[in-house]
Amino acid sequence: MAQKFILFIAITFFPAIVLATNYIVGDEMGWTVGVSYEDWAEGKTFFVGDTITFNYHQGQHNVVKVDGKGFQSCQEEPNNGILTTGADAITLATPGNKWYICSFGYHCESGQKLKITVYDSMAPIPTPTPPPAPMPWPIPEPAPSPWY
Numbered sequence: 001m002a003q004k005f006i007l008f009i010a011i012t013f014f015p016a017i018v019l020a021t022n023y024i025v026g027d028e029m030g031w032t033v034g035v036s037y038e039d040w041a042e043g044k045t046f047f048v049g050d051t052i053t054f055n056y057h058q059g060q061h062n063v064v065k066v067d068g069k070g071f072q073s074c075q076e077e078p079n080n081g082i083l084t085t086g087a088d089a090i091t092l093a094t095p096g097n098k099w100y101i102c103s104f105g106y107h108c109e110s111g112q113k114l115k116i117t118v119y120d121s122m123a124p125i126p127t128p129t130p131p132p133a134p135m136p137w138p139i140p141e142p143a144p145s146p147w148y
C-alpha cells in the first residue's frame with residue numbers, strides 16, 4: 001500500500017519518469033505451465049501504453065483474453081480473440097483489470113493464467129518551468145550624473 005502511495009506521488013509530481021515499458025510475461029520462462037504469473041506480476045505496475053509479450057512454442061499454448069469470471073473458471077471466451085503466434089504482443093490500451101489464460105488442455109487450471117491491473121498513464125509531459133533567474137547582487141547604483 002505504501003508502495004502504491006509513493007508511486008502515486010511519483011507519477012503525480014514527476015510524470016516525466018513514466019515511460020512505456022515492454023514486459024515479457026514470465027521473463028525468460030515465457031508463457032507456459034509451471035510458472036506462477038501471480039508472482040511474476042507481483043510488484044509490477046502496468047500503465048496504459050505499456051506492452052506485454054507472451055512468448056511460447058506456437059501450437060503448444062495460446063493467449064485468450066477473458067474476464068474475471070473466465071479467469072477464475074478457466075473458461076475461454078473466443079469472441080475476445082485468441083492469440084496464437086507464439087510471440088503475442090499486447091499493448092495495454094485501457095486502464096483496469098486484464099485477464100489472460102491459455103486454453104490448451106488443462107494449462108489454465110495448472111496455473112497458466114495472468115491477471116494484471118493497468119493504470120492510467122499520465123497526460124502529456126509538461127515542459128519543466130525554468131527556475132527564476134537569481135537577482136543580481138549587489139544591485140549596481142546608477143552612476144551620479146555630473147552636475148557642473
Ligand SMILES: [Cu+2]
Binds near residue numbers: 032
Ligand atoms: Cu498452455
